[in-house]
Amino acid sequence: MVQQTSVNQETKHRQLGLSDEQAIEMYRYMLLARKFDERGLVLQRAGKINFHVSGIGQEAAQVGAAFALQKEHDFFLPYYRDYAFVLAVGMTTKELMLSIFAKAEDPNSAGRQMPGHFSHRKLNIVTGSSPVTTQVPHAVGFALAAKMQNKDFVAFATLGDGSSNQGDFHEGLNFAGVFKLPVIVMVENNQYAISTPYSRQVASETIAQRATSYGMPGVRVDGNDPLEVFRVVKEARERAINGDGATLVEAVMYRLSPHSTSDNDLAYRTKEEVDENWEKDGIPKYRNYLIEVGIWSEEQDAALHEEINKELKEATEYGDKAAYPKPEDTLTHVYGEE
Amino acid sequence: MVQQTSVNQETKHRQLGLSDEQAIEMYRYMLLARKFDERGLVLQRAGKINFHVSGIGQEAAQVGAAFALQKEHDFFLPYYRDYAFVLAVGMTTKELMLSIFAKAEDPNSAGRQMPGHFSHRKLNIVTGSSPVTTQVPHAVGFALAAKMQNKDFVAFATLGDGSSNQGDFHEGLNFAGVFKLPVIVMVENNQYAISTPYSRQVASETIAQRATSYGMPGVRVDGNDPLEVFRVVKEARERAINGDGATLVEAVMYRLSPHSTSDNDLAYRTKEEVDENWEKDGIPKYRNYLIEVGIWSEEQDAALHEEINKELKEATEYGDKAAYPKPEDTLTHVYGEE
Amino acid sequence: MATISFIDAIAAAMREEMQRDSSVFVMGEDVGLKGGVFTTTKGFQAEFGEWRAMDTPLAESAIAGVAIGAAMYGMRPIAEMQYADFMLPATNQIISEAAKIRYRSNNDWNCPIVVRAPFGGGIFGGLYHSQCPESIFFGTPGLKIVAPSTPYDAKGLLKAAIRDNDPVIYFEHKKCYRMVTGEVPDEDYIVPIGKADVKREGEDITVITYGLTVHFALQAAEELAKEGISAHILDLRTIQPLDEEAILEATRKTGKVLIIHEDNKTGGVGGEVAAIIAEKLLFELDAPIERLCGYDVPAMPISPSLEKFYMLNKDKVMEAMRKLALY
Amino acid sequence: MATISFIDAIAAAMREEMQRDSSVFVMGEDVGLKGGVFTTTKGFQAEFGEWRAMDTPLAESAIAGVAIGAAMYGMRPIAEMQYADFMLPATNQIISEAAKIRYRSNNDWNCPIVVRAPFGGGIFGGLYHSQCPESIFFGTPGLKIVAPSTPYDAKGLLKAAIRDNDPVIYFEHKKCYRMVTGEVPDEDYIVPIGKADVKREGEDITVITYGLTVHFALQAAEELAKEGISAHILDLRTIQPLDEEAILEATRKTGKVLIIHEDNKTGGVGGEVAAIIAEKLLFELDAPIERLCGYDVPAMPISPSLEKFYMLNKDKVMEAMRKLALY
Numbered sequence A, B: 001m002v003q004q005t006s007v008n009q010e011t012k013h014r015q016l017g018l019s020d021e022q023a024i025e026m027y028r029y030m031l032l033a034r035k036f037d038e039r040g041l042v043l044q045r046a047g048k049i050n051f052h053v054s055g056i057g058q059e060a061a062q063v064g065a066a067f068a069l070q071k072e073h074d075f076f077l078p079y080y081r082d083y084a085f086v087l088a089v090g091m092t093t094k095e096l097m098l099s100i101f102a103k104a105e106d107p108n109s110a111g112r113q114m115p116g117h118f119s120h121r122k123l124n125i126v127t128g129s130s131p132v133t134t135q136v137p138h139a140v141g142f143a144l145a146a147k148m149q150n151k152d153f154v155a156f157a158t159l160g161d162g163s164s165n166q167g168d169f170h171e172g173l174n175f176a177g178v179f180k181l182p183v184i185v186m187v188e189n190n191q192y193a194i195s196t197p198y199s200r201q202v203a204s205e206t207i208a209q210r211a212t213s214y215g216m217p218g219v220r221v222d223g224n225d226p227l228e229v230f231r232v233v234k235e236a237r238e239r240a241i242n243g244d245g246a247t248l249v250e251a252v253m254y255r256l257s258p259h260s261t262s263d264n265d266l267a268y269r270t271k272e273e274v275d276e277n278w279e280k281d282g283i284p285k286y287r288n289y290l291i292e293v294g295i296w297s298e299e300q301d302a303a304l305h306e307e308i309n310k311e312l313k314e315a316t317e318y319g320d321k322a323a324y325p326k327p328e329d330t331l332t333h334v335y336g337e338e
Numbered sequence C, D: 001m002a003t004i005s006f007i008d009a010i011a012a013a014m015r016e017e018m019q020r021d022s023s024v025f026v027m028g029e030d031v032g033l034k035g036g037v038f039t040t041t042k043g044f045q046a047e048f049g050e051w052r053a054m055d056t057p058l059a060e061s062a063i064a065g066v067a068i069g070a071a072m073y074g075m076r077p078i079a080e081m082q083y084a085d086f087m088l089p090a091t092n093q094i095i096s097e098a099a100k101i102r103y104r105s106n107n108d109w110n111c112p113i114v115v116r117a118p119f120g121g122g123i124f125g126g127l128y129h130s131q132c133p134e135s136i137f138f139g140t141p142g143l144k145i146v147a148p149s150t151p152y153d154a155k156g157l158l159k160a161a162i163r164d165n166d167p168v169i170y171f172e173h174k175k176c177y178r179m180v181t182g183e184v185p186d187e188d189y190i191v192p193i194g195k196a197d198v199k200r201e202g203e204d205i206t207v208i209t210y211g212l213t214v215h216f217a218l219q220a221a222e223e224l225a226k227e228g229i230s231a232h233i234l235d236l237r238t239i240q241p242l243d244e245e246a247i248l249e250a251t252r253k254t255g256k257v258l259i260i261h262e263d264n265k266t267g268g269v270g271g272e273v274a275a276i277i278a279e280k281l282l283f284e285l286d287a288p289i290e291r292l293c294g295y296d297v298p299a300m301p302i303s304p305s306l307e308k309f310y311m312l313n314k315d316k317v318m319e320a321m322r323k324l325a326l327y
């Protein structure tokens, strides 16, 4: 026991300033998001929902980043795969189920938007759209507000590798670079944009190196390692808060699932390639880490799976039973009430 | 004399493969453009034309680049300061005067567009617009056509430093980089975008380094040295023709004149700064070079000034006297004739 | 004559034009290896190679802008926008460039591109996979805009668009892709751009529409015929330039006009059609010019209850037609 | 009451709002150190500092997008587009984002930005410094669009736009900047968005217009009065949402309507206005609904002979008004 503790002293998460509880919490969110997505895919196949886009394979990076930021204080502009991220900053599985069932109670859009278009003002989750990369200038705008009002929050936006080719990526990051604004942009490089592999999509060897165009650091990190992503984003946040400006983070992982439930990925990539990448999946790796450092056990893991299944079952039932918006609500909130 | 010749053997322009005649021709175009712009400014002050945007200070880079390309073979997508460039690839002062007087005979647009919006199909000068940077994807499109049709031309586009912040710069160059297309994009970095200095405009230390985002070489060159720009663009053209893809060139100079005849530049920069930069003007420097290497003399220079004055006087008179478009011509060429 | 689906008609038009003319090629996101997210270009890479069925980076302004450059050189690019909603990043290239290239160069240069844009809702696409953005581009002279409703028109208009020497925006309704089938000649043909088509002859009321709603109008007319109401249905097919002659003739036919489109009402094509009639045939009208269009909300929501409320359908159309007939 | 120019009214509105509310700021190309290419924000940096009169990089999509982000946080950005022609790179941010933020979040977020866009021709600006791009944005619910014609309206509408909780596009006609002067109260006031204004009472014909052409109509009405023709002139002031009540009331007043705008005819705001009248008041009309607008060409050319031919003016307006009166 004494020995046990002394081992913990040197564990990586402790060195990074994460308590054992936090380290376990991170795992919980990663697993919760994974199970949520699996449930979403099942619901779609079962015809209970029309469509699902999952973040399977990207949970580690998303949770690592979320834990490096300040909930309900920083502003978050996630993209459609960020289920693990929004869970980690406070969205509930019940709220997400309401969203994928497109029900009136859904806090993201009251059933107006596709699932994955996150929004939750109380949680500082900023409403997003489908056209990719538009959130990058928005995040820069939040950061500009922080600078103008001397607030100590940062804005954090994510996007995909393909999306880094949009003009808004360039225009937004240059703006942030010129004014040294407190914004962190994390590209979740899952190596595909639907069917188009990185090599046919992005002309630069890495996305991180694009930071040289904007006078800011660009950091490439293993997106399957939540602790590494945590470290990198935490450092970026400190730079931002200290007035040293923006950071571009590239978290590298692999899109383990097809692009969406409408996509057949074997039309453009091999099963072998996908299987190889399952070997690198961050979730079992991180679970093993927790066990190795002695703060987690198979028993606890089984219990957690139980608990998550129960939570998701309840959330699913709630979302399924919840009421649809009233048809006439189509007409509300085009403009604010005078 | 023999000695003289042997000296010439080692002159820089010869080393670069430029004959003495070509070296002198380059000077002629630089001077012709400078005198054209000066004439344009006078005409505007005299109320003969409404507006003029000059390329004063950028002639060296423009002419150096033009001589590295193949007239009537490569495709050119210049921007509004490129008077020296379009003259060097075949536009005449008469045609340019027709343009600044907005006359029917103007080959650029028959008096439809502002001066500086160059177009001349016979000369492979591609019609340009005012919204900056849209020509970059167009140039990439010409280069794509070359690749698809196995043609040995390159597409060459120019733009300003501020314009390199537009999304089209990023999207166009990434496209060229992914497909290794034969295009050369030259940014004429005159250190200002109207009133905004480079430091408040572009977050990267240099524009050349933005090439790293596109997997292509980025070359920074002294834009006041026509021979250096010639060398750099010539190498870029060889790379393009050999299938090695695109190059981003940054030619660094200074915008010696106000942004346009509507601009008072002393509202945002000092006379001292402007005067200092006149010291670096490429035209007298290059004339001295020609004299030093013994292929040019004060007498020849005086004669050339004479000749140019005469040419411009005639061109001005022609442009001034030429007919305006017929009012009803406003309605023609919205669509092609069936 | 073979009976094929709307989407197959689009694919066939592209394939035949690419076989006929080596300067024709298609470019866009996922159009190559995957064959398009709607599989419209499935098999094209195998037949025409990587370059002529080209997967582009995710950058619509570049897709349009590169296509424009290639077109000015002499190629015939078909630039696919994955969804019409995602054309917006390319607006500057389409409106400032493509539309103005011939005019600004006084006919020295031209820009024969086709921009294919899958548009329209009713597919649980939500705000950004359902829009009808034609009103953004409508009213930009220099552009031609078509929106077919049948496989015959889809194939003929796409061939005409590819052969046209000016930029053409080709709006293809996603809901028509597999829902609508029809006969298409085996031999080569085109449907001329700028010509509307009477899809049904009638005496009592005139319906002017385009795209998916043509089918709702035809279905409604079928049923109304049983009630003794005879509807004359004009399918605009081309929304720019509008076929003014056909609009006026269809109006004269009955003196009662209902204009229908899925795009929201305010600022839509229907306003222009009504204005043309109010300017040219005011005194031949026996009823106010009615418009049945999408609601004036930013875009249609995804929740089934909301989408159903937003979308037009046979019943809503029939009700509006009956109301006008009884006026 | 002081008599000031149109451009000074715009500057005064911004200055007073920036003094009143520290969350209001102006950003755009050359608006800071230089004070704007039209000197609209001259002196603002001295008074409000570099951040609140902010020179931005040359990137309109970022100008709009960053403003949107700041507005969602709670700031009140005024994003200046140097010329309305150069709004087009920002179309996606304005239409896909600003217009839809409140709706898509079910009222959880909102986007109180003002996009100022100097528009219109007659200044030898050529194709890209003369356009009236309102038809591109008109018909996007979620956006409000205003286009004042007098210093009073310019100041009052800009203040209303800055205080509005939704995105407002503010079109300011460049030709009005110094040509138009008028009285403006010394005390604070606003002109409500969505309310048109009768600029002249009359009996024989109704003219409905906005922007620069309001002045041509007023000048023409002055002269026509001598011929015994009495014109009723409605200045829309807000083009989205349209003041339908005022349009119908002005129509009832005379039964003869002429709609005038500088933007090209097809797809313009005038079509919608005509359609509203044709739907709501058809049988109160004594003449076809006429429109006098810019020609359907991509944009107005710069050569004096061409620009003069394209631009409306008092005489062209008077002729159209007389023709309608004599109908």
Ligand SMILES: Cc1ncc(C[n+]2csc(CCOP(=O)(O)OP(=O)(O)O)c2C)c(N)n1
Pocket: A081, A130, A131, A132, A159, A160, A161, A162, A163, A164, A190, A192, A193, A194, A255, A259, C029, C058, C060, C082, C086, C089
């Ligand atoms: C502007 C725009 N164009 C096209 C699309 C359609 N689309 C949705 S996701 C996607 C691929 C995105 O790839 P990437 O940025 O790598 O993100 P990933 O899906 O791989 O996480 C595309 C093309 C879109 N949403 N927005």
Ligand SMILES: Cc1ncc(C[n+]2csc(CCOP(=O)(O)OP(=O)(O)O)c2C)c(N)n1
Pocket: B081, B130, B131, B132, B159, B160, B161, B162, B163, B164, B188, B190, B192, B193, B194, B255, B259, D029, D058, D060, D082, D086, D089
């Ligand atoms: C999209 C767009 N926005 C704004 C303008 C107005 N404008 C014309 S030139 C210019 C500055 C361009 O600076 P830079 O790219 O450095 O070229 P330079 O004029 O210095 O040669 C601006 C803002 C424009 N032409 N296009």
Ligand SMILES: [Mg+2]
Pocket: A160, A161, A162, A188, A189, A190, A191, A192, A193, A194, A255
């Ligand atoms: Mg990806």
Ligand SMILES: [Mg+2]
Pocket: B160, B161, B162, B188, B189, B190, B191, B192, B193, B194, B255
């Ligand atoms: Mg510059």
